[in-house]
Amino acid sequence: MDTLYTLCRSADNRHAPPLSAEARAEIMTHKRAFFTEEAAVNPLVAEILRGGTVGLHAPLTGRRAAFLRGPASFFRTHELLRKTRERNAPLLIGGREYPREEVLAFFQRCVPNTNLRFLPWFSTARYTMSLGLAAAATVLIGHLVALTSDDSGLFDRDVAWQAGVILFALAIVSSARRSNRDPRHAAPWNSAMYLDAQAQCLRSGSPSLALARKETLPQQKLFKDPAFYDQLLVDIESGRFAAHLEVQARRDVNVQPSPG
Numbered sequence: 001m002d003t004l005y006t007l008c009r010s011a012d013n014r015h016a017p018p019l020s021a022e023a024r025a026e027i028m029t030h031k032r033a034f035f036t037e038e039a040a041v042n043p044l045v046a047e048i049l050r051g052g053t054v055g056l057h058a059p060l061t062g063r064r065a066a067f068l069r070g071p072a073s074f075f076r077t078h079e080l081l082r083k084t085r086e087r088n089a090p091l092l093i094g095g096r097e098y099p100r101e102e103v104l105a106f107f108q109r110c111v112p113n114t115n116l117r118f119l120p121w122f123s124t125a126r127y128t129m130s131l132g133l134a135a136a137a138t139v140l141i142g143h144l145v146a147l148t149s150d151d152s153g154l155f156d157r158d159v160a161w162q163a164g165v166i167l168f169a170l171a172i173v174s175s176a177r178r179s180n181r182d183p184r185h186a187a188p189w190n191s192a193m194y195l196d197a198q199a200q201c202l203r204s205g206s207p208s209l210a211l212a213r214k215e216t217l218p219q220q221k222l223f224k225d226p227a228f229y230d231q232l233l234v235d236i237e238s239g240r241f242a243a244h245l246e247v248q249a250r251r252d253v254n255v256q257p258s259p260g
Contacts, residue, residue, distance in 0.1 A: 001109070003108070003109060003110055003111060003112045004034060004035070004038050004045070004109065004110040004111075004195060005110060005111055005112055005191045005194065005195055006112065007034040008031050008034055008194070008195065008198055009194075009214060010030075011027050011030035011031050011034070012027065012213045012214065014026065014027060014030075015027065017211075017213070017249070018249065019210055019211070019249070023210070024207065024210035024211075025210075027209070027210040028207070028209045028210050031198055031202070031209055031210075032202065032209075035049060035198065035199070035202055038109065038110065042106050042109055042110070043093050043094070043096075043098070043106060044072075044077060044093055044103065044106035044107060044110070045106070045109075045110060047072045047093050047094045048072045048073060048074065048196075048199050049199060049202060049203060050072075050094070051071055051072070051203055052071070052072045052093075052094045053071065053072050053092070053093075053094060053095065054072040054073075054076060054077050054080065054091060054092065054093050054094075055068070055069060055080065055091070055092050056080060056083075056084065056089055056090075056091060056092065057089070057090065057092065057097070058089065064079070064226060064230065067230045068080060068083070070233075070237075071237065072093070072094075073192075073196045073199070073233060073237070074107070074110060074111060074191075074192035074193070074195045074196050074199070075189060075192040075193050075196055075229060075233050076233070077091075077103070077107055077192070078107065078111070078114075078116070078188060078189055078192045079226075081100070081103065081104055081107060081116045082116060084100055085116055085117075088100050090103075091103045093106075101117075104116055104117070110192075110195060111188050111191045111192050111195065112185065112186070112188070112191060113185040113186060113187070113188050113191070114188045116188075127172070130172070130174060131168065131172075134164070134167040134168045134170070135164075135168075137163070137167050138160050138163050138164040138167055138168075139155075139160065141159060141160060141163045142155045142156045142157065142159055142160030142163070143155055143156075145159040145160075146159075186214075187219075187224070189224060189229055190214075190217070190219045193217055193219070193229060193232060193233065193236070194212070194214055194217055196233060196236050196237075197212040197217060197236050197241060197242075198212055200236050200237055200239070200241075200242065201242055204239060204242070206239070206242045207246075208242035208243075208245045208246055208249075211242075211245040211246070211248075211249050212241075212242070212245060216245060216248070217232075218232060
């Protein structure tokens with residue numbers, strides 16, 4: 001099934017900028033239709049388009065608490081799902097409580113390449129659990145080898161060192177693969193921010209809906225700085241980002257090719 005993100009990107013790819021009035025109208029029509037169809041079956045999208053709320057029962061604390069109590073958005077939902085990954089707390093959409101896994105399913109219908117499933121304490125996707133098992137296996141191997149050797153000791157340090165290096169490396173790689181998103185594809189927070197730009201334009205009736213393309217959004221490709229994305233979402237929700245897109249679009253249209 002195509003996600004809301006891939007559908008909107010397909011609308012963008014119909015025309016290359018600078019966009020004519022006809023191209024803008026066509027892209028806007030398609031994006032409105034995609035959001036409307038998804039909102040009909042997805043309470044999260046419907047709440048975002050209404051400008052409603054998404055949050056937790058428990059009071060939020062920490063440096064980002066005020067930001068996470070903001071209006072419903074795809075990026076805030078991503079951060080709330082990440083925050084509840086180890087305690088499986090339910091989320092509130094418009095005041096109605098939904099199990100965390102149900103909200104995650106709503107979110108995954110829109111944003112691809114997510115890996116935000118609940119991690120119970122015994123999951124080997126947790127680094128602490130994987131490293132603990134690797135340490136225990138290292139000690140056991142060192143002890144068993146010592147018992148079967150001619151030495152009188154209870155622990156073979158050389159074997160334990162070799163086994164430990166291998167086991168700890170396997171534990172780290174295995175946990176990373178099971179707990180992290182696929183780095184070969186777009187990061188989900190960038191995709192969520194793209195959808196938030198679309199949703200804000202739809203809520204406000206902004207003609208910038210056709211201009212809100214993936215390449216127009218600032219993003220961090222290697223590392224995620226929460227403060228960077230928090231501020232970007234504030235700019236999107238305030239309308240400043242849409243205004244910037246209109247200015248840039250007029251500038252692109254007015255650029256004349258150089259002679260010769």
